[in-house]
Amino acid sequence: MTKTISIEQVNNSVQAVIALTSDGDEIVLEDNGEPIVKVIPISKQKKEPRIPGLGKGYFMRDDFNDELPDEFWGFDKDL
Numbered sequence: 001m002t003k004t005i006s007i008e009q010v011n012n013s014v015q016a017v018i019a020l021t022s023d024g025d026e027i028v029l030e031d032n033g034e035p036i037v038k039v040i041p042i043s044k045q046k047k048e049p050r051i052p053g054l055g056k057g058y059f060m061r062d063d064f065n066d067e068l069p070d071e072f073w074g075f076d077k078d079l
Contacts, residue, residue, distance in 0.1 A: 004028045004035070 003025050005017075020027050021041040029037040 004030055006030055 003020060005020070005027060017027055017029070017039055021039055024041055024043070026041070027039040028035050029039070
């Protein structure tokens with residue numbers, strides 16, 4: 001949810017703005033009715049541990065770094 005607050009309401013207090021984001025809300029600060037800043041809380045997502053071996057079965061072709069054929073680009077390079 002986004003809340004809109006006038007700069008005059010904040011009274012130069014960063015702590016007040018941070019407290020408003022504690023529930024996960026985004027805060028838009030405006031000056032004379034014009035939005036100027038958006039404060040977005042950083043989500044604290046759990047990082048899932050990486051599971052070794054999930055990429056088995058994938059491979060990279062031997063010609064992966066080879067130059068692409070002219071037909072791919074749609075023109076003749078020798079022009």
